[in-house]
Amino acid sequence: MENANWQERLFGRQLIKCITLTKTNDFEISSTSNVLKNIEYTGIYFSFANIKLQRDEYTKKLQEFYERLNSDTSNDTQKFELVQVVLWANNDVYSDFEQSHTDSLLNLPWFAMPFSEIELKAKLSRRYRIKSGVTTLVLLDKDGGTVSFAAQDRLLEDPLGTNFPWQPRPVDQVLKDIELQPCGMYLQEHLGDTKSRLMYSELPEGIKGFYFSANWCPPCRAFTPQLAEVYRLLRKREPGFEIVFVSSDRSAESYSVYVEGMPWLSIPWQQISIRAELAQLYGIRGIPTLLLLDRNGHLITMDARTELAEDPIAQNFPWKPRAVNILTERFATKLHDYPAIILFVEGEETEIQFGETVLTPAADAYYKHHNINFNAPQEEFVTTSSDDHYLQFLVGVDTETSDILRDLIGLDDVVPLLVAIDIPNHRFAIMEYGVEITADSVINFVERFEKGDLQFRNISQRVLESDNIVNHV
Incomplete structure (x- = not known):
């Protein structure tokens, strides 16, 4: 596929036209390039055939949204097209995978990757960090750039598409009016810092880490002390380095206990929508996740946790992509x-x-x-x-x-x-x-x-x- 465009690199050369599917697995095939040629935004809908046999509520809402958004056919350019990628949460649930794939797509108005594109589907899942069993809607612009890694919740919040394509706000805008909370060990680690208000925009210029974690998660509790040690080590070398904790705790009490032993800052517990927006902004699929941003707010790595495990004294910090x-x-x-x-x-x-x-x-x-x-x-x-x-x-x-x-x-x-x-x-x-x-x-x-x-x-x-x-x- 030497000269393939981005659409074909992602989805392969052909797509199923879902509306033509029959129970006997007959269907019409369309060229991927032709289907997505004049599309402003392309959605990738990752679904799981063996989670529910019947059409779930989310698919119904997505279908209503799709038809509403594309009701204006006066323009040559279509606003939105959708490609469904049917996956399996557990490979031992169905004896007939192909039939379950067909059942998932019957009578839908959009397109889907063929059942046979197993390797390409697996590659897509890794590329967009899809978590098994979690229905996900990824949005791409006309050049294949990612608009949103996790647009599924935005559709539920805005079913009429008033704010579509739900372009995420940059992190400095998300946190513009949010007063960050010092965690339990923060003042001990930052001697001389007596500010009563800690705004994100006022933090020293330097690399920022966002730590998505929760007290109920055993791997998180194991990783947090390791991260605290590296945090102290790094701040001696780079005083501008700071971490902001984004909690996934299930109660204020659990959150309060967890932050007591942390030496960095936190999004306040009551800022539920802000914490959710940050998770959507970076497509957080699981915890613990540690990501790093450079001085301009650009993402350096989503996988700083693994980098730290492989480099426990942070010799290669901030772990930018390397040639070798x-x-x-x-x-x-x-x-x-x-x-x-x-x-x-x-x-x-x-x-x-x-x-x-x-x-x-x-x-x-x-x-x-x-x-x-x-x-x-x-x-x-x-x-x-x-x-x-x-x-x-x-x-x-x-x-x-x-x-x-x-x-x-x-x-x-x-x-x-x-x-x-x-x-x-x-x-x-x-x-x-x-x-x-x-x-x-x-x-x-x-x-x-x-x-x-x-x-x-x-x-x-x-x-x-x-x-x-x-x-x-």
């Missing part, structure tokens, strides 16, 4: 979506440095050639990195993740070993034995990978069918 990364579980997960050049080495620090040294020139040259900018704001980087040309560069050290991947692919247990793993195209290739691994030889290997000149081998079916490389742990 260590092969960990989260990068292994992305192998189903994007190919990777992986250099397997021993786990010693000198070997890791060697891996980064020889991979970095090739990675820099590759990303420059394909206009992928790691210094761009994360929102812009995510859009770019979904391009067909995105390629990961990874150093595989002596870990369980590397061992599992080697075993699944069928790689010899030798180091150093340079491999191109391309799960989306069901193939892999190994640099010829005896060739010295240098910056130049890696560049040459990557160029040959792009041209298809390597000696590729087929990847075994068990790797292709796994939802996640690390499922085999």
